[in-house]
Amino acid sequence: MAKFKRAITYGTFDMFHVGHLELLKRIKNHAEEIVVAVSTDDFNTIKGKKTIIPYAQRAQIVEAIRYVDRVIPEHSWEQKLEDIRKYQIDALIMGDDWEGKFDFLKPYCEVIYLPRTKDISSTELKETLKAISCVNVRELNHALEILTRIKENLE
Numbered sequence: 001m002a003k004f005k006r007a008i009t010y011g012t013f014d015m016f017h018v019g020h021l022e023l024l025k026r027i028k029n030h031a032e033e034i035v036v037a038v039s040t041d042d043f044n045t046i047k048g049k050k051t052i053i054p055y056a057q058r059a060q061i062v063e064a065i066r067y068v069d070r071v072i073p074e075h076s077w078e079q080k081l082e083d084i085r086k087y088q089i090d091a092l093i094m095g096d097d098w099e100g101k102f103d104f105l106k107p108y109c110e111v112i113y114l115p116r117t118k119d120i121s122s123t124e125l126k127e128t129l130k131a132i133s134c135v136n137v138r139e140l141n142h143a144l145e146i147l148t149r150i151k152e153n154l155e
């Protein structure tokens with residue numbers, strides 16, 4: 001039996017991956033219902049994060065996850081207390097990269113940090129994509145050199 005009636009979590013959830021899924025699954029072991037606050041594109045700009053997938057699609061994907069009961073937009077750092085009251089939240093649960101950061105909310109609900117899934121993050125996926133496209137640029141330049149040489153030989 002889940003200990004809490006309703007938990008909330010916050011995040012960007014860009015390029016939804018297994019670390020996100022595992023976190024939501026583990027939150028579901030603690031709570032009957034999960035509210036996920038997905039960071040809007042404007043809020044990501046404030047956080048200094050650049051996403052590949054726009055807010056509407058990130059929210060749509062998170063909403064389709066069977067552990068998730070409701071998705072709301074995360075517009076600001078300051079909205080948490082209002083969300084806790086509005087959605088009658090018993091627990092705020094985050095990955096442990098946020099350890100200690102939301103302890104100030106302990107007077108209002110339980111605050112729990114769960115271990116992150118190892119070796120996966122949106123940042124790493126983005127870096128991998130960037131590396132792959134750099135390789136492509138090199139290959140394309142090489143192909144262009146070959147084609148230029150062929151063209152020169154024809155002239």
Ligand code: CTP
Nearest residue numbers: 011012013019023094095116117120121122123
């Ligand atoms: N999370 C997790 N395990 C991972 C990656 C993320 O448990 N391997 C958790 C985070 O701790 C957070 C939630 O998923 O509570 C949403 O995190 P988000 O910042 O969207 O995910 P990251 O992949 O860590 O993104 P970034 O690399 O941009 O920080």
